Amino acid sequence: MPRPAAPATLPQGESLTLGGVTYRYGRSRTATTPAGLGPLDLRVEAGEFLCVVGPSGSGKSTLLSLLAGFLRPQVGEIRLGDRPVTGPDPRLTLVQQEAALFPWRTVAGNVAFGLERLGLPRAERGARVAETLRLVGLEGYGPRRVHELSGGQRQRVSLARALALQPRLLLLDEPFSALDDRTRTVLADELLGIWWARKITVVFVTHNLEEALALGQRVVALRGGEVALDAPARELNVARLRETLEG
Numbered sequence: 001m002p003r004p005a006a007p008a009t010l011p012q013g014e015s016l017t018l019g020g021v022t023y024r025y026g027r028s029r030t031a032t033t034p035a036g037l038g039p040l041d042l043r044v045e046a047g048e049f050l051c052v053v054g055p056s057g058s059g060k061s062t063l064l065s066l067l068a069g070f071l072r073p074q075v076g077e078i079r080l081g082d083r084p085v086t087g088p089d090p091r092l093t094l095v096q097q098e099a100a101l102f103p104w105r106t107v108a109g110n111v112a113f114g115l116e117r118l119g120l121p122r123a124e125r126g127a128r129v130a131e132t133l134r135l136v137g138l139e140g141y142g143p144r145r146v147h148e149l150s151g152g153q154r155q156r157v158s159l160a161r162a163l164a165l166q167p168r169l170l171l172l173d174e175p176f177s178a179l180d181d182r183t184r185t186v187l188a189d190e191l192l193g194i195w196w197a198r199k200i201t202v203v204f205v206t207h208n209l210e211e212a213l214a215l216g217q218r219v220v221a222l223r224g225g226e227v228a229l230d231a232p233a234r235e236l237n238v239a240r241l242r243e244t245l246e247g
């Protein structure tokens with residue numbers, strides 16, 4: 001008798017380490033110090049859920065672009081587990097504010113996109129797409145066109161597309177900010193369930209302080225490209241965060 005296949009083990013989260021990371025945009029004629037980020041030292045433990053907050057211009061997007069490998073630090077290093085991040089990296093995925101889906105593809109086709117690029121066999125792609133759609137509450141939606149979906153459903157597809165790649169690090173850039181309050185709360189709860197089940201490392205950027213405190217185990221507040229506060233969410237409240245960000 002052939003032995004049953006061993007259960008597929010999903011890759012789990014890996015730690016993220018930023019050592020002396022600095023990124024400066026080109027010099028401006030008006031500013032004495034060019035805008036950007038750092039120097040930044042930060043460690044996110046494997047499987048941790050970190051929220052990053054900060055006012056407009058504090059460096060949140062720059063941080064995510066560096067973590068996602070879209071920008072390279074001019075100084076310092078970013079490591080995921082024991083390997084550096086030096087460019088777009090299959091070990092991590094980014095979910096953005098607006099679900100940037102391909103309108104000409106079905107829901108399943110959108111989720112499968114990254115898997116096709118990885119060259120996964122068709123049967124495995126199909127299984128992963130179905131499993132991931134189930135995970136985000138879109139079982140049975142595979143054949144639908146994305147224009148038939150609500151904003152919340154489109155953002156679920158984005159999340160499924162990211163999760164199908166089985167990342168060790170999930171980066172989220174204000175993923176729920178375009179949604180109404182109720183949908184935002186439902187999706188946030190589901191994201192927590194997925195994080196718990198998959199044990200991935202999460203870095204979640206948001207303007208919304210309540211959201212950061214409700215979701216994160218730990219919250220980092222950026223101000224002027226530097227860490228102004230880094231503390232467990234249970235030790236913080238909105239007033240303390242606001243004071244730090246405005247201070």
Ligand SMILES: Nc1ncnc2c1ncn2[C@@H]1O[C@H](COP(=O)(O)OP(=O)(O)OP(=O)(O)O)[C@@H](O)[C@H]1O
Pocket residue numbers: 025026035036054055056057058059060061062063
């Ligand atoms: N392409 C760029 N060229 C020059 N300066 C930039 C560029 N992108 C961002 N900056 C500057 O770098 C700093 C950090 O910007 P960043 O976009 O990371 O902030 P943010 O916290 O994401 O802001 P927001 O919440 O408004 O998106 C700001 O001073 C911004 O003006």
